[in-house]
Amino acid sequence: MLKPETLLYPRPAGLYCPMGDFYVDPVRPVERALITHGHSDHARAGHAHVLATRETLDIMALRYGEDFAGSKQAVALGESLEVGGVSVRFHPAGHVLGSAQIALENRGLRIVVSGDYKRRPDLTCAAFEPVPCHVFITEATFGLPVFHHPDPAREIGRLLTSLTQFPERSHLVGAYALGKAQRVISLIRASGYDKPIYIHGALAKLCDYYVCEGIDLGDLRPATLEGRSGEHFKGAIILGPPSAFNDRWARRFHDPLAIFASGWMMVRQRAKQRGVELPLVISDHCDWPELQDTLRDVAPEQVWVTHGREEALVRWCELQGIAAKPLHLVGYEDEGD
Numbered sequence: 001m002l003k004p005e006t007l008l009y010p011r012p013a014g015l016y017c018p019m020g021d022f023y024v025d026p027v028r029p030v031e032r033a034l035i036t037h038g039h040s041d042h043a044r045a046g047h048a049h050v051l052a053t054r055e056t057l058d059i060m061a062l063r064y065g066e067d068f069a070g071s072k073q074a075v076a077l078g079e080s081l082e083v084g085g086v087s088v089r090f091h092p093a094g095h096v097l098g099s100a101q102i103a104l105e106n107r108g109l110r111i112v113v114s115g116d117y118k119r120r121p122d123l124t125c126a127a128f129e130p131v132p133c134h135v136f137i138t139e140a141t142f143g144l145p146v147f148h149h150p151d152p153a154r155e156i157g158r159l160l161t162s163l164t165q166f167p168e169r170s171h172l173v174g175a176y177a178l179g180k181a182q183r184v185i186s187l188i189r190a191s192g193y194d195k196p197i198y199i200h201g202a203l204a205k206l207c208d209y210y211v212c213e214g215i216d217l218g219d220l221r222p223a224t225l226e227g228r229s230g231e232h233f234k235g236a237i238i239l240g241p242p243s244a245f246n247d248r249w250a251r252r253f254h255d256p257l258a259i260f261a262s263g264w265m266m267v268r269q270r271a272k273q274r275g276v277e278l279p280l281v282i283s284d285h286c287d288w289p290e291l292q293d294t295l296r297d298v299a300p301e302q303v304w305v306t307h308g309r310e311e312a313l314v315r316w317c318e319l320q321g322i323a324a325k326p327l328h329l330v331g332y333e334d335e336g337d
């Protein structure tokens, strides 16, 4: 069988397939790019050719403009195609809308690049599908035994409890624009909350896109004052990008209560640094048990760890008798979590 490194290896621009002459999620402009999902650390503008799911192409166009690449080709989940003699197939990753793992196959060797993924249920995207392979390439953002993310429904329950305890206060929830914001709204709706949810302008385009794709987010309204006083938002849920919390936008609401939805809210110090009163641990990445479950489900011969807490996951693999190595890829700063 082919040596895995003949099919795919890391270069400064990203994971490169010499046989097909393409990169997966390159961090610099390249001739041919296969993109796993729309987060800005994976999906960059300026490539000559881009192959991705239709949703990822749509999301890139929304964020960068229609001319983000020289040419674009959409691939459906589960569809196989040939790129320079290499068989390529996209499988759902459960991370954000349109997110995919990319399986490459040549002469009996299969490598799966998982991009970012999670195993928790998420009504806003297709669920992760374990794809048997020889080499499984994974991130390890939360690849330490201390990272156990709680049930997201319980975290949303804490938000709703706070609303009843502090009915006068505006509940300002920080959530990244692609994936996290829509998932938080979807979780709030799943808990039975049907009042309007107010959103910052920076979230509007992507929320609209999710709704157009058939994801029910309920009654969304712009979080603009338009002559109203901050009192108007008493006891309301308002979502904004984390960056908006430091500017005037956040201060105009009535007695704002700062909330942040992120896997990093497991780390008390991070919540404190950001001045978060109510940290919600809601992640679109795998925690430590999910990483372990995935490696058991996929049962690869080798694991390559792209970035994050690489050493701990490599060590765990070795203890399980799975060959593993860190790739030390740079440029993937997980926009989404």
Ligand SMILES: [Zn+2]
Binding pocket: 037, 039, 042, 095, 116, 334, 335, 336
């Ligand atoms: Zn991501």
